[in-house]
Amino acid sequence: MQIEVRPTLIVNTKVDGRASVDLIWLSQLLKDIGQGSSLVVASKKSGTSYRGAWGKLNQVEAELGMPLIIRTKGHGSELTEFGNFLIQFIEDMQAEHLKHDAQYHDRLLKEIKKIQKSESVRWKFFSSSDSVIQKAAGEIQGLELKIAGSGESLERLLSNEAHIAGYHVSDQDSSKAIYQRLSKNNIEIYPVMKRIQGLIVKKGNPLRIRTIEDLIGKKVRFINRQIGSGTRLLLDNLLMEEEIDPSDLNGYLHEEFTHSAVANAILADKADVGLGVKNIALENGLGFVPLKDEIFFVAMHKEMAAQPASSKLIRKIRSASGETPGYKAVSLNRQIQDWL
Structure with missing residues (x-):
């Protein structure tokens, strides 16, 4: 049985009926930008169109009230202090999760097998x-x-x-x-x-x-x-x-x-x-x-x-x-x- 337990971090917004944004996904986009990729290249690597990536960035910035990247015409984009913090925060969160991942994974599989066994019993x-x-x-x-x-x-x-x-x-x-x-x-x-x-x-x-x-x-x-x-x-x-x-x-x-x-x-x-x-x-x-x-x-x-x-x-x-x-x-x- 292949099951992975992963942490999630999501920004929800009610503005204009927009969907929530996965900050785990967004942190990888920001990391690529911070390593020198343009937003066009970074959006392709993330499996999203340029327009879609741009829209999600604007949505998160508006919801948090904090800029994530600085756009300079002719010089591309750079990460803000908060953008760098968000990447590091998510990396730390994932590293901490890995310490306990096996424990949660084993607990989940054990409970699944227990329930499967009980449901298979008829007499x-x-x-x-x-x-x-x-x-x-x-x-x-x-x-x-x-x-x-x-x-x-x-x-x-x-x-x-x-x-x-x-x-x-x-x-x-x-x-x-x-x-x-x-x-x-x-x-x-x-x-x-x-x-x-x-x-x-x-x-x-x-x-x-x-x-x-x-x-x-x-x-x-x-x-x-x-x-x-x-x-x-x-x-x-x-x-x-x-x-x-x-x-x-x-x-x-x-x-x-x-x-x-x-x-x-x-x-x-x-x-x-x-x-x-x-x-x-x-x-x-x-x-x-x-x-x-x-x-x-x-x-x-x-x-x-x-x-x-x-x-x-x-x-x-x-x-x-x-x-x-x-x-x-x-x-x-x-x-x-x-x-x-």
Whole structure:
């Protein structure tokens, strides 16, 4: 994109309906005269006729009440003190502008790109964190993905703040309850993939973590997911099933917002273990202890379901999940009938 930011200096006049005069243009005309050019030659270099240049000079002089050139018959024209001052003033102004030109230029381009991006977005997709979802959504033009917990994504959809919501559940009873609530609000639900959640641990699993019970105690540093995320809900359900008090986990209150952030914390030795999906552990060279299969759904209002972008998104998610370790594509409701 070629954009130049330039300063302007203009004299406006209401006399005889004359147009304004660009003093930047005029200063170059004066400079040529000051360097020995006649008004005829200077006007040609400026792209204006002799009569036009003469008229603009007279117009500015009349408006400012100051002469710019001294005309001596047989000796051409010379610049007045004010004429020389005006040239120097404009040169100084332009030099000062150049100091900040890049700043203004970058600010303008940044804002243009920001607005272009916002205007190109037609549909908002709130979804739980998942690399397959992010990959598929990034390939759909007009779709903007916002990462949020499963619960928040569904609430955004129900309040019409989102066009599409992505959420995951790990038990059939919760899945059925969500399905019933969404159906009552004329929302379509599509199962798209099954994925494995488990414990992401350091390479080689040096602490020999195998179960939820192994997280108890100060020795193991745990890292949690944020309240409202499906993964946090899964952990709380697992702790409840095993009758484990959350406070027994060293790091239960230490939260991250994505599976990748959990993996990065373990890689940086800020934690020993966290709950997440298998493919993130594999991508980061970490160990993984499987705990639970869960179903990932995409939900949307019926009007959105009629958009070609929606079916394209679902196809891409299913296709990508079929090629990713720890995932399996789900394309038919009857494959998970007990969850609906």
